[in-house]
Amino acid sequence: MLFSNFEYFIFFALVFLYKWYLGPFLFGNTEKERNYSHIFLLIVSYMFYMSWNYRFGALIFISTVIDYYLAIRITETDSKKQKKTFLYISVFLNLVCILGFFKYYNFFSENINLFLSLFGFKSPFPLLHIVLPVGISFFTFQSLSYTIDVYREIIPCERSFIRFSLFVSFFPQLVAGPIVTAKSFLPQLFEKVEFQDIQFRVAIRYFFLGYFKKVILSDNAAPIVDLIFRSPENYGTTASWIAAILFSIQIYCDFSGYSDMAYGSALLLGYRLPENFRLPFISRSITEFWGLRWHLSLSIWIRDYVYIPLGGSRVSYFRHKFNLWLTMFLSGIWHGANWTFVIWGSVQGFLVVIESLFNEFKKKKFGNRTFPSYRFFFIPHIIVSFFFMAIINTWFRAENIQKEFIMLKNMLVWREAGLRPYMVNTALLVLLTVGLGHILGYKIFEQKKEWKIPAALEFFGYIIFVFVFAALTNDKELPFVYFQF
Template sequence: MLVLVSSYVFYGWWDYRFLFLIFLSTVIDYYVGLEVEKQTVPKMKKIFLWISVLFNLGVLGVFKYYNFFVDSWVDLIRGFGYQLESKWTLNIILPVGISFYTFQTMSYTIDVYRGNLKPTKDFVSFASFVSFFPQLVAGPIERATNLLPQILKKRVFDYRTAEQGLRLILWGMFKKVVIADSLAPIVDNIFTGYSSFDGGTLFLGAVYFAFQIYCDFSGYSDMAIGTSKLFGFELMSNFKFPYFSRNIGEFWRRWHISLSTWFRDYLYIPLGGSRAGKWQSLRNVFVIFLVSGFWHGANWTFVIWGLIHAILYIPSFVLKTNRKYLSEVVAENRVFPSLREIWQMGTNFFFVVIAWVFFRSENALQAFDYIGRIFTDFSFHVSYKYYFVYYIVPLILLEWIFRRDERLAHVSKSFWFVLTIVLLVFITAKFGGEKSFIYFQF
């Protein structure tokens, strides 16, 4: 009960009106899960499953995508020479974390339908699973098969686990407060006034955004996982040093893992996965990346961002190199990467950075213009170049040290003691102001 009350107070502190929405989603999926288990006729099981899916996607569609579709339709009609007003748009606020908790509760119903999970009759525990406050507003998107059993069982305080949790919280705060928040005004300035900068500065701005969004989002995930550890919960990993990836397939096994595995298990595999024919498999890949892009926001820039990643992924998928680096740590038994690994990581990072331009831009035309200026007006006399040395280089060095252990569970105590003092000094010096997490908007 304490977890549930804390979660509702946490979410209601932002806007209490949306508590009803998450409560309604909880009630529906709770009873749908019980009904799916109770039914003996497969058709009835599927009907109740669709009640859950349609409700959750309907809520997501109204609050997140309704205005987008209306505006897109109006723009399309205007393209044919007809004038049409957007009078059907709704003046509504996007609830924080709606994309995360709707996917989380929907996966519970699907798992019950598939027989992977027995529905719980403990409503308080189920409501705690849906609204679990550390990861409620920005993930990781947890599975009921992992989190719900932990809520149902009694937990005891473990000093070692709590210590690991505090390490993750501190490391996450450093990435968010020191790196992401320091880069944010620079990125905003470059992207807002991009027409007045040379191509070198624009590319550096895109690189800064790549690290801003990584430190912002992975920093939140670290703090969420760390806070959960203090309560005795183990959440899934959401990031595993994605910018050390050697191809785009490895990148998506290291970036936003809870979302990519969600789409794999609940969309890609049901569509046939890679077991279908060649063309069907390629279709499935495009569907996954386009839907993933659209999940991030109601803007064509996100769709194009997903399309770019699909195009980058297809060659390795066809050549069957997309699963080449399944669990291997880069330079696992070496201090430094090889020249080949440096080339692979560098080229992969370059394409990821170019795709990030669409993610950050206000619209697609701006993104194309931004990228065009990078390649047509490139100069090495760039602005803001020293920030790379101040923020990016130290982050890369520390992440390279931590690359074998994303949860910092086995870092030596002496090293961590010194690092803790350094991190606290920087966090204290930089802490101040109100800078929300980027993924709160999704």
């Protein structure tokens, strides 16, 4: 069930009607009604998740039971050794038995078998036909973060299995994030939210914006990207650069579009999700891109549960640089079990380390000195960072290393082949739209410009959008890219 299809609109309309009308009508505005609302949302969340494959429901239930039980055991024991043991069990079961098996078993088996075959050994690990559960990387990280926070005594143990299960499986963000932590979501389940408290216009704006990004921009860029990356040997320099740039925009519009629709859906139900994107294409460096603007929920998760526990910057000089690299490397393999993701994460890590070294040199050389002319380099910094990310992201999209090398050769060694006018026209239109969107977003969110739009005009605009969507929608319904993670 995709956010962008009619089936979801019917599904969400029924959930919305129960949440704000049928539930209060049957039980009144009481704590009992809130508890029944949690049960109802839990049931529909499982229905939503199982609409892809009913077997997935058992997996998320097992993951939920594991951390619910282990968090209680951590709370009830006074022994620090036992607390740590229960935490390690949670880490092992989540990252090795669940995420590791479903996502990485075949990758490691294939490479170990290949390595052993070089020395004449038979393949000891059979390759299995494993169906990757939708959103497994998201809900395992959420569930695990809860147990870690209970162990650290940041949050109390949640005794209600219903509330904890709803935290793990809440359908707006279940399959593609943002990654929600228990300390931000569980307290909301105790808040008394009235229908009139909903930021209705804000929620609708987010949902329509996300729908526009996904259906109009991402889905129309995807066929060109898929065509060129599938057979890069048939295309030349211009076409390869178009594919690289379009893919960076496609993945942004696809993923941030989902996040926007998830945010809008949750807000309509009275819940707040964390911000996941913040105008990433105005980043002036790779560090700013990852630390402040792109997939923020993952960056914050890795910072809080990997980087800081490793010592962060409070360790030796070389250990600090290694920690920086490791966080980006882990981000790479989190995205997928393929050597292309390993290289993609490693390259990102090396660039972050290089930027850290450069910033240290600049601070040592010039101190806190400011340069009045710096504002004139603002746009070149953005352009250079964008093109760096476009090149690096080809590793993210490439089907294998061999095809990636062909793409890089096409981009760096001039030759012309396979270019079609519609590729150029689509790329220019999508790039212009996203660029204007970032300029507008910069004015609103960075410079805090307030533009008041009359409600009637806004409503009329949505009607126009509906007709635009109908005219420009790609005939082929495409799933969200991040569902595979």
